[in-house]
Amino acid sequence: MGIKMRKYKVMGLFSLLAVLFLSGCALHKGTARDSEILSADEYQKFEYFYLEAERMKAIGENDAAFDLMRRAADIDTTSAAARFFLAPYYLRMGLYEQARKDLHYAAETYPDNYWYNVVYANFSQQSGQHDEAIRIWSRLLKQNPDKSEINSALAEAYTAKGDLKSAVACYDSMEMAMGMMEPITIEKLRLYEHMHDMESMVSEAEKLQRTYPHNTDYMKLLGDIYLEAGRDSSALSMYDRALELEPENGYVYLSRAGYYEKKGDSIAYNNEIRNALMNRHIDVDTKLSIFSTYIVDLMKKKQELNRVDSLFAEMLEQYPQEEPVHRLFGMYLSSRKEFAQAEEQYAIATDLAPSNPENWLQLIGLYLYQEKYPDVIRVGKKAIQYVPDQNDIYMYVAVASMQTKSYDEALEMLETGLSYVDEGDTRTKSFFYGQMGDVYHASGNREKAYEMYDKALSYNASNIAVLNNYSYFLALEGRDLGKAERMSAQTVKAEPDNATYLDTYAWIFFKQGNYTLARLYMKNALDKAEEPSTELFEHYGDILFMLGEVDEAVEYWQKALDMGSESADLLKEKIKEKKYIEP
Numbered sequence: 001m002g003i004k005m006r007k008y009k010v011m012g013l014f015s016l017l018a019v020l021f022l023s024g025c026a027l028h029k030g031t032a033r034d035s036e037i038l039s040a041d042e043y044q045k046f047e048y049f050y051l052e053a054e055r056m057k058a059i060g061e062n063d064a065a066f067d068l069m070r071r072a073a074d075i076d077t078t079s080a081a082a083r084f085f086l087a088p089y090y091l092r093m094g095l096y097e098q099a100r101k102d103l104h105y106a107a108e109t110y111p112d113n114y115w116y117n118v119v120y121a122n123f124s125q126q127s128g129q130h131d132e133a134i135r136i137w138s139r140l141l142k143q144n145p146d147k148s149e150i151n152s153a154l155a156e157a158y159t160a161k162g163d164l165k166s167a168v169a170c171y172d173s174m175e176m177a178m179g180m181m182e183p184i185t186i187e188k189l190r191l192y193e194h195m196h197d198m199e200s201m202v203s204e205a206e207k208l209q210r211t212y213p214h215n216t217d218y219m220k221l222l223g224d225i226y227l228e229a230g231r232d233s234s235a236l237s238m239y240d241r242a243l244e245l246e247p248e249n250g251y252v253y254l255s256r257a258g259y260y261e262k263k264g265d266s267i268a269y270n271n272e273i274r275n276a277l278m279n280r281h282i283d284v285d286t287k288l289s290i291f292s293t294y295i296v297d298l299m300k301k302k303q304e305l306n307r308v309d310s311l312f313a314e315m316l317e318q319y320p321q322e323e324p325v326h327r328l329f330g331m332y333l334s335s336r337k338e339f340a341q342a343e344e345q346y347a348i349a350t351d352l353a354p355s356n357p358e359n360w361l362q363l364i365g366l367y368l369y370q371e372k373y374p375d376v377i378r379v380g381k382k383a384i385q386y387v388p389d390q391n392d393i394y395m396y397v398a399v400a401s402m403q404t405k406s407y408d409e410a411l412e413m414l415e416t417g418l419s420y421v422d423e424g425d426t427r428t429k430s431f432f433y434g435q436m437g438d439v440y441h442a443s444g445n446r447e448k449a450y451e452m453y454d455k456a457l458s459y460n461a462s463n464i465a466v467l468n469n470y471s472y473f474l475a476l477e478g479r480d481l482g483k484a485e486r487m488s489a490q491t492v493k494a495e496p497d498n499a500t501y502l503d504t505y506a507w508i509f510f511k512q513g514n515y516t517l518a519r520l521y522m523k524n525a526l527d528k529a530e531e532p533s534t535e536l537f538e539h540y541g542d543i544l545f546m547l548g549e550v551d552e553a554v555e556y557w558q559k560a561l562d563m564g565s566e567s568a569d570l571l572k573e574k575i576k577e578k579k580y581i582e583p
Helices: 013-023 040-060 062-075 080-092 094-111 114-126 130-143 150-160 164-178 182-194 198-213 217-229 232-246 250-263 267-277 284-301 306-318 321-337 341-350 357-369 373-386 391-403 407-418 427-440 447-458 464-475 480-495 499-512 515-528 534-546 550-562 568-577
Strands: none
Touching: 040 062, 040 080, 040 094, 040 182, 062 080, 080 094, 080 114, 094 114, 114 130, 114 150, 114 568, 130 150, 150 164, 150 499, 164 182, 182 198, 198 217, 198 250, 217 232, 217 250, 217 464, 250 284, 267 284, 284 306, 284 321, 284 534, 321 341, 321 357, 341 357, 357 373, 373 391, 391 427, 391 550, 427 447, 427 464, 427 534, 427 568, 464 480, 464 499, 480 499, 499 534, 515 534, 515 550, 550 568
């Protein structure tokens, strides 16, 4: 069932060390001097370097602080304080073993120093040294029996080790000291669930509910556990009691719906869902969470969804101005491929919450999927007025503009969108420059296209789409074929089953005159393509002709022609003359 929990959490190793690193506070008491064997002169030097390191850390001069404390530690190699100070620096440098040694030394030299031992126990726990963590946490707990967070950390260490019974015992101790509390019980329930101990789960949930007899969340939790344990009538009774006390608790309706679903009573199940959704005491976010769960469940089971349409109608009547309701309806309609209605809902959502980029992206995505390029441009430009920093929108508008041969507009969109890409986001930058290359090539400016492709690859040398387009266009020109082959080889290695990339690779070999290899890769492309394109058939025919298989070549040219190839006139001439003709 997956128990939800709130945990007592001892700060993780890196978080705790970061706090110590930035705090500027010495964690030792009194003098920083641990050794009694230093001469007065050595002690004076040690104390100078130690205190100066503390001062440098306090003002943020961490490099200087590290160097000064290193010098202090060299003077007094027995100083636990100095070694503890240096540990977070070593950790940041990736010198984990040195950090571990220093933390271990500090903790063992001063076993009663709380912070030395907390940090070392955390380090051990985060490093997977569970037995060592358990040893230190146990020592700390013995010294500080009133600190519940130590018991919680010890329980976590036992859990990480896989000793769940000992972890439960830790929580039992906490419960004896602090009384029954939800976080403790939830942790115990989680452990019992992992142990598949349903009897103990029931017992713990019953104790929690008896301790807080009017808490409806605990009633629901107990009901859920009863249901999982097969005590269905007890579960229903608990749900009913919860709803008597709190009729607006939508999650209890959802749990009671689960009871009826288990019983196979679909009518009662649907009624419970509707009760939750139509209850005006339940906030809209809770309702949408319930509704989403319900929709996903129905779709997984492939049950009829007519009732969902009815519920959406009622929800929209109840919440006509709530943008999330229209967005959820749009998502639902999209999943059913009812695109016109989905567009309408997303359009309403964008009007209600124009600063939410998700709605714009969904609406534009729908138009793009249906190749409604003018709508993509229209809505995309409107979206930019409200969410100008969404670079994806500029990309979509650019793609649509290129499809409508509005190349200048496409480039303008790409250049503007690129200005919103973070400097360190090299993959997105590469994508934008690659698209610019495609636009320039489509507009006939090949040199500028290749310049953009080179720039795209300078940001991401593994940009497969750019490598494929760049190499294919070079092959069409019969230019830089060695470079084209190297780039195309990368794409085939990355995606060996991609028919488009195999076609490019084969065509490069064709241009190089290596027709045997060209045939091998083109045949592979045809085999891998779910629906071979006219271009694949035409290319394969060209290769077969060069290998002397003229009749087979004509056969493939004819297939390309019959499928409606854009190069119909050239194909007709090839078929008529029974020979390859350069485009």
